[in-house]
Amino acid sequence: xxxxxxxxxxxxxxxxxxxxxxxxxxxxxxRGFAARATARLGGGLAQALLALVALFWLVPTLGLxxxxxxxxxDNNAGGWWQVFTKPSQLSFSSYSALLDKPDFVDSFWNTxxxxxxxxxxxxxxxxxxxxxxxxxxxxxxxxxxxxxxALLVVPVQVALLPxxxxxxxxxxxxxxxxxSIAGVVLFHVAxxxxxxxxxxxNFFAAIPRDLLEAARMDGGSEWTIFRRVIFPLGGPAIASxxxxxxxxxxNDLLVSLVFAGTDSQPMTKWLQxxxxxxxxxxxxxxxxxxLSLIIPLVVFFAFQRYFVQGVLAGSVK
Amino acid sequence: xxxxxxxxxxxxxxxxxxxxxxxxxxxxxxEFLVLVGPSGCGKTTALRMVAGLEEISEGRVTIGDxxxxxxxxxxxxxxxVFQSYALYPHLSVRDNIGFGxxxxxxxxxxxxxxxxxxxxxxxxxxxxxxxxxxxxxxxxQRVAMARAIVREPQAFLMDxxxxxxxxxxxxxxxxxIARIQRDLGxxxxxxxxxxxxxxxxxxxxxxxxxxxxxxxxxxxxxxDRPANLFVAGFIGSPAMxxxxxxxxxxxxxxxLEVGGQTLTLPPEVLADRPDLAGYLGxxxxxxxxxxxxxxxxxxxxxxxxxxSDPGPGRTLTSTVELVEAMGSxxxxxxxxxxxxxxxxxxxxxxxxxxxxxxxxxxxxxxxxFSPRTRVKVGDPVTISVDxxxxxxxxxxxxxxxxxxxxxPSGKDEA
Numbered sequence: 001x002x003x004x005x006x007x008x009x010x011x012x013x014x015x016x017x018x019x020x021x022x023x024x025x026x027x028x029x030x031r032g033f034a035a036r037a038t039a040r041l042g043g044g045l046a047q048a049l050l051a052l053v054a055l056f057w058l059v060p061t062l063g064l065x066x067x068x069x070x071x072x073x074d075n076n077a078g079g080w081w082q083v084f085t086k087p088s089q090l091s092f093s094s095y096s097a098l099l100d101k102p103d104f105v106d107s108f109w110n111t112x113x114x115x116x117x118x119x120x121x122x123x124x125x126x127x128x129x130x131x132x133x134x135x136x137x138x139x140x141x142x143x144x145x146x147x148x149x150a151l152l153v154v155p156v157q158v159a160l161l162p163x164x165x166x167x168x169x170x171x172x173x174x175x176x177x178x179x180s181i182a183g184v185v186l187f188h189v190a191x192x193x194x195x196x197x198x199x200x201x202n203f204f205a206a207i208p209r210d211l212l213e214a215a216r217m218d219g220g221s222e223w224t225i226f227r228r229v230i231f232p233l234g235g236p237a238i239a240s241x242x243x244x245x246x247x248x249x250x251n252d253l254l255v256s257l258v259f260a261g262t263d264s265q266p267m268t269k270w271l272q273x274x275x276x277x278x279x280x281x282x283x284x285x286x287x288x289x290x291l292s293l294i295i296p297l298v299v300f301f302a303f304q305r306y307f308v309q310g311v312l313a314g315s316v317k
Numbered sequence: 318x319x320x321x322x323x324x325x326x327x328x329x330x331x332x333x334x335x336x337x338x339x340x341x342x343x344x345x346x347x348e349f350l351v352l353v354g355p356s357g358c359g360k361t362t363a364l365r366m367v368a369g370l371e372e373i374s375e376g377r378v379t380i381g382d383x384x385x386x387x388x389x390x391x392x393x394x395x396x397x398v399f400q401s402y403a404l405y406p407h408l409s410v411r412d413n414i415g416f417g418x419x420x421x422x423x424x425x426x427x428x429x430x431x432x433x434x435x436x437x438x439x440x441x442x443x444x445x446x447x448x449x450x451x452x453x454x455x456x457x458q459r460v461a462m463a464r465a466i467v468r469e470p471q472a473f474l475m476d477x478x479x480x481x482x483x484x485x486x487x488x489x490x491x492x493x494i495a496r497i498q499r500d501l502g503x504x505x506x507x508x509x510x511x512x513x514x515x516x517x518x519x520x521x522x523x524x525x526x527x528x529x530x531x532x533x534x535x536x537x538x539x540x541d542r543p544a545n546l547f548v549a550g551f552i553g554s555p556a557m558x559x560x561x562x563x564x565x566x567x568x569x570x571x572x573l574e575v576g577g578q579t580l581t582l583p584p585e586v587l588a589d590r591p592d593l594a595g596y597l598g599x600x601x602x603x604x605x606x607x608x609x610x611x612x613x614x615x616x617x618x619x620x621x622x623x624x625s626d627p628g629p630g631r632t633l634t635s636t637v638e639l640v641e642a643m644g645s646x647x648x649x650x651x652x653x654x655x656x657x658x659x660x661x662x663x664x665x666x667x668x669x670x671x672x673x674x675x676x677x678x679x680x681x682x683x684x685x686f687s688p689r690t691r692v693k694v695g696d697p698v699t700i701s702v703d704x705x706x707x708x709x710x711x712x713x714x715x716x717x718x719x720x721x722x723x724x725p726s727g728k729d730e731a
Binding site: 208210211213214215216217218219220221224228229232233235 | 368369370389390391392395396397399400401402403404405406407416417420421464468
């Protein structure tokens with residue numbers, strides 16, 4: 001009952017610092033030379049091995065890059081590794097030829113017009129829904145959330161035909177859903193939302209309740225709390241969701257094969273249409289594939305730091 | 318600044334759990350009221366109902382002249398300090414303190430000025446641009462305080478704001494909270510389970526048990542005239558010693574039989590407590606504060622123990638079981654052969670202390686002796702008891718035995 005009886009809480013800030021220093025020291029407490037040498041060697045070996053595996057995994061991509069920089073004739077004459085002996089083969093001619101094709105450039109823009117709105121819509125709608133599922137009281141909330149989770153297991157394939165039929169019937173004074181960019185976006189958003197809501201809801205629910213209550217006492221409405229507390233704190237989850245969503249939609253072929261028309265087709269569908277069974281047109285496929293690969297990479301590297309950011313440190317206790 | 322009043326307030330959760338029952342409390346404008354009780358007694362729930370974070374199932378809460386039952390937290394114009402501090406981790410200290418003001422669309426210059434004034438009061442000026450994660454526990458606590466005072470609200474609500482600090486910092490911060498509250502004169506409701514905090518901070522202290530208010534009184538009155546066994550046992554450290562005894566003799570010459578030993582009561586004990594006469598010949602619960610016992614072997618036992626020469630009938634004898642020297646005084650543990658008091662109140666107290674009460678014919682007592690005592694573990698000891706300062710409780714109801722003549726301040730003034 002007295003104050004002195006209670007155990008004192010350790011302040012997290014101090015604990016963090018101690019932990020950082022402590023781990024380094026604890027790693028090598030008085031071990032023999034042999035043990036330490038083995039550890040170092042093991043560490044080095046393991047790293048070398050991992051680097052090797054990573055390089056091995058990069059070989060096809062490297063091959064693609066090299067192939068995209070060689071002429072069609074060179075590619076047909078021999079494998080991409082010949083470039084090591086004949087570096088003079090490399091040129092940007094395939095790229096400039098590809099970028100001169102208006103249907104490729106159109107498909108590139110279509111990919112962006114599909115991917116960016118989809119990602120934005122999914123993030124915005126899902127974060128609002130996730131906030132409601134995590135922090136607002138309304139009847140049937142848990143059942144509704146269960147339903148959303150249940151939708152996670154519905155495969156895209158089973159919905160293709162019914163949705164295609166439905167789209168066929170939608171015609172707003174000449175605007176046809178089927179074959180339009182809006183139709184593709186809508187389908188992607190619908191199938192992106194269950195996972196997005198699930199992910200964000202669980203992240204938001206882990207935000208300490210006290211923070212929301214403090215904001216409420218400070219005069220915040222639900223909207224203010226969402227915008228000024230939850231959204232900034234949800235940064236890491238929202239960033240990872242955004243990256244994943246972007247990658248999925250950017251790389252999608254199936255949905256666009258079904259729903260996109262010729263003037264709304266994204267790069268993946270256009271590249272697929274350029275595939276020939278016997279004669280190689282590698283001078284189109286390789287640079288096209290490489291271009292479609294480089295932009296998601298840029299997006300990933302731009303946002304990856306949010307994956308690991310511990311924004312919540314120091315908020316409570 | 319405003320008066321806060323709770324009238325017949327109750328809280329029942331959807332699953333039927335009852336957290337608060339018929340709570341009546343009026344906190345005067347500028348008053349510092351402490352709600353204290355063991356964990357699970359409903360004190361935090363009561364506070365959260367005032368804050369608007371918990372729906373009010375029954376009764377009425379008013380702040381100023383306004384019934385706020387249906388008013389959302391953000392419009393109640395009150396500020397709260399959370400146990401966890403609940404600082405916004407993504408905002409600097411400056412923005413944390415000014416958050417509420419910016420939500421109220423106050424001009425930037427005024428926010429800046431008020432934030433800096435609040436930071437000045439709490440010694441946070443040099444930390445204004447840091448993030449909460451870079452602050453120590455004590456600094457975070459002060460940011461939480463600053464965030465409350467910068468709003469200049471009608472009332473402060475504090476939910477165990479010191480419980481995450483270490484012991485030394487807690488004492489320091491306690492004094493600081495008392496000072497700030499006095500300077501600002503803002504009505505404050507402060508929840509704690511720590512009776513020391515309650516005693517030192519409160520203008521008045523409200524003791525709760527299992528959702529029910531036990532007593533509201535200024536600290537000293539609570540200590541001197543506890544309304545029942547629970548309050549008696551909860552307030553004070555070490556706690557009041559409680560033993561079963563029998564009141565014998567007659568009105569002119571009352572005696573108390575405790576564990577085969579007899580204490581003579583001064584006649585004024587009965588005069589002050591008219592109801593006590595009704596207990597003659599019956600069992601009751603006797604309470605003795607540790608400081609009302611003294612080593613009788615000390616030639617000049619201080620006046621605090623009542624008499625310099627304890628005559629017969631003013632002493633108990635026992636054997637010392639443990640001696641804890643505190644410097645300023647010595648806590649001496651000993652046992653007498655009196656039955657343990659086992660009531661719902663003492664069970665609740667034991668639960669809070671993390672122990673257990675069992676039916677036993679032996680009760681451990683703690684006396685607070687003068688540091689000059691020379692008693693050692695295993696020594697027989699004669700303890701002089703200030704029989705004029707004993708407390709008496711009904712063994713069945715646990716209520717303090719007083720009487721109409723000198724009724725203790727009842728459950729509530731409301």
